[in-house]
Amino acid sequence: MIFSVSGDEGTLEDIEEKDLADLGFLERQDLQKWAIEEPRILGEDLLIITSEYANFEDTRDRLDILALDSQGKLVIVELKRDRADRTTDLQAIKYASYCATLTAEDIQKDHREFWNDRNDDSIGPEEVGQTFADFLDDSVTGEVPLTDNGWANFELDDKPRILLAAGSFGTEITSPVMWLIEEYGMEITCTRIEAYEHQDRILLNSQQVIPVSEAEEYMTKRREKQEKQESTSRRKWALPVLLDRGVLVPGDIVVFDEEQVPEGVKREWNPEDEFWRARITGETGQQDNVEWLHDGNTYSFTGLTKELLHQLVNRDRDKTLNGYTYWCHPEFDDRTLSNLRNSKVTAPDREEPM
Template sequence: MALYNITNKELHALEKTTFTLEGLQERYDLQEAIKKNIDIIAPDCLVISEEFSDWEDSRRRIDLLAIDKQANLVVIELKRDETGAHMELQALRYAAMISTMSFAKACEYFQTYLKKQNCDADAKEKILEFVELDETELVDFGKDIRIVLASSDFSKELTTTAIWLRDKGVDIRCVRLTPYRFNDDVLINAEQIIPVPELEEYQVKFREKRDEQLISSQKKEKDYTWYI
């Protein structure tokens, strides 16, 4: 996808660049900017932790950990390279590792994050206000784990894996971040490529219909000979 600048009724293609060429680092530039504007890659989400690593026997870190409006946990991984190498494998590991996180623990992690941001807000109140629910309604907190991968590009292997995972019911999304040079500024185009936004609703309905047909088929195949 190309971006253009229009001047005097003329279109001029913007020069595509790279994060490396522009001296933008993955954690200290890209991640720092995105966490303050998370809607760019993960709409309706609230960041509750950064560089999350509160588990034993592992030094792995989740770039950004968030929750969505349905009180699901969201694993967000960022890469500035051209392939997004092994992002999906890392994210799947992280999703499994946080799958048992309780609401109380999430509030604890969020409170620590807020303190680092020099914010004295109450973490629990902020989360409850965000999800628009009472604490008693959060019995299914974190029941589903979503995954958001953001990179300057993705390899064919990764996109194939992401599509397969979505077909199996895993909510994984890929957002391509393309930097452009415009005069003295760097512009970033954020484009969700998996799932294609215009097809997402159709794909969900198609998967639900297929699952219903599968369940119906399995019921018909049951053995009722013991009734005879």
């Protein structure tokens, strides 16, 4: 239930929930379009790969939306404007099985084709690869380099998630979904899309109904622990690699990349201003390993970048990014740490400080 409170009189008024169908909205033309333009309507931050996906062999089936989460998992999104019908979960499971064979390069090519067609654009592999590298959470996936062809080089999880979004869910959906989650550990989310009409405007609210928040928190922690262990065994993170090569040494000063400064900020970029500078601590055994000279606190590179951008432009701290792409090393021709990580640069290439 959603209520409206009058600012003048403080009068409380309940806002009646409406069906999207009664409001004249359509599943594909409206709900699907909204989810593509603003994925958070589905309840989380997702990178949209494509929609109406039909690159399946020997079938004409079309997946509503294919997306990626920040943990490196494909997300199979099935949308229903009204009540989810009794085959919605089976459709999604079928699509998940089809997509389990996709590679990281496959989905980047699909992303490029979809957005070039949608926006009448011509973005190249390098821009797409950087988009994926920036989106992925490096605390889970590790540093994501680019291949010689420009694609982001990461390991795509081979167990896609399922996200069902609908106006409502009956027991014919909730019962099998809960069984699949509890008995087989499948990652399935049911998100209810609620619509309200108020003062000539339509208000939308997304509410996760399965798993319930308490169970989801526990399951998320277990999943994150497992994924961190797997990612650690797969590759070394950027900081240890740069320290091992001697590209970074404790006490080194790095500077925020001028090209990454958001447009319209009031604070002028100045490489001598402590707001734009950070010091390497060399503490590789912990996550917070860089000191922001502006406040003296230590952060991870991702955490520091999120905090700096939040203070500059109020960017949401929960939005994902790759912190190593935002910081430059003055003693290596101001190349970014991401660039240095992905190259063969070593200590002898260090320039003498001015």
